[in-house]
Each structure stands twice: as C-alpha cells, then as structure tokens.
Amino acid sequence: MQQISLLLLRISLGWLLVIWGADKVFNVEHGMAVANKFYFGFLAAESALQGAGVLQMLVGLAVVVGFARRWVYPLQVLFNSASLLAVAKSVLDPWGWVFSGSNALFYPSLIIFAASLLLIAFRAEDRWVLERA
Numbered sequence: 001m002q003q004i005s006l007l008l009l010r011i012s013l014g015w016l017l018v019i020w021g022a023d024k025v026f027n028v029e030h031g032m033a034v035a036n037k038f039y040f041g042f043l044a045a046e047s048a049l050q051g052a053g054v055l056q057m058l059v060g061l062a063v064v065v066g067f068a069r070r071w072v073y074p075l076q077v078l079f080n081s082a083s084l085l086a087v088a089k090s091v092l093d094p095w096g097w098v099f100s101g102s103n104a105l106f107y108p109s110l111i112i113f114a115a116s117l118l119l120i121a122f123r124a125e126d127r128w129v130l131e132r133a
Contacts, residue, residue, distance in 0.1 A: 006119075006126040010063055013115055017060030017079060024053025038086035063119075066129025073123065077116045084109045
C-alpha cells in the first residue's frame, strides 16, 4: 500500500506541474493573466513565461517518473511554495471573512505544498522510480 500511495502522490503532483507548465506554454494569455494577478507580474513576458512553463513541465515529468528526485523534489517544493504564497490569503481566510478576494478553491494549495514535502520525507521509501531501475 505504501508504494501505491507514493506512486499516486508522485504522479498526481508531477502531473499538476506539467498541467501548469503547459498552460504557460500553450495558453500564454491565461498565463500572463495569472502572473499579473497572483505573482505581481513576475514572468509576465511571453518568452519568459513560456520558458518557465517548459521548465515546469520538465520538472513535473521528472517527478512523475521519479528521476533525479534529489534535485527535482526541491524544485517542486519551490514551485508549490510560490503558488501557496500567491494565494495565502485564501488559505488563511478561505471564505473571505477578513480578506476580500479570498477563494476557498485555493485552499488545496496548502495540501499540495504539504504533499510535496511528503515526497521528500519519504524519498528513500519510494521504490517504484526510474532512478532505481
């Protein structure tokens, strides 16, 4: 059960990065809107956004297959912590009682961040990975 759980966690978290990265590459207008709204315009240039999207997809694919985990897991935590910080008011106040513009749908950013840390914590126990093949 542990191996199945770690595999599902790795696939779902990695694929989330692939989806987010692909959005930056193939739906540039949406990526720009997200960068401007949540990330203070960081990477809000088409080429920078698309480059970041490609990197994010590569990291996501490496997470999915369990390749170079010592390097890609911390990068995954970095990506997910940036997302968590961007929607922090929605995590702290999901119903908008204190912060206007909060959205309960962003609360899972905290769960995604915690799951990313779990992959690092249980890296040695995860045996169904490419780098062990």
